[in-house]
Amino acid sequence: MKEAQLLQRIVVDPKVMAGKPVIRGTRLPVEYILKLLAHGATVEEILQEYSGLTHEDIQACLLFATRVLEKTDFMPLIASEE
Numbered sequence: 001m002k003e004a005q006l007l008q009r010i011v012v013d014p015k016v017m018a019g020k021p022v023i024r025g026t027r028l029p030v031e032y033i034l035k036l037l038a039h040g041a042t043v044e045e046i047l048q049e050y051s052g053l054t055h056e057d058i059q060a061c062l063l064f065a066t067r068v069l070e071k072t073d074f075m076p077l078i079a080s081e082e
Contacts, residue, residue: 001056007067009060021064023057026050033061 011024021030028050036046043058 001059003063006056006060006063009057010064023053023061026052028053030061030064033058034065037062 009024010021010030012019012021016022017027017029022028023030023033033046037043037058043055046058047053047055
């Protein structure tokens with residue numbers, strides 16, 4: 001699936017979840033899916049828990065996050081100790 005097609009799976013609507021990016025047709029924020037993955041949930045576990053989701057939806061969340069991060073300047077979250 002092409003990147004543009006994947007990104008169409010993510011929508012932003014001020015009336016849904018206060019305008020957070022969500023998976024189209026759901027109220028599942030991209031942020032929530034990413035947190036599940038970060039905390040060790042597997043794609044298969046997420047798909048079992050949320051039967052309407054597809055592998056492509058999870059891929060779309062990851063791609064969306066990379067696109068957002070490409071355009072972001074960063075400040076350290078934790079001060080480095082020297």
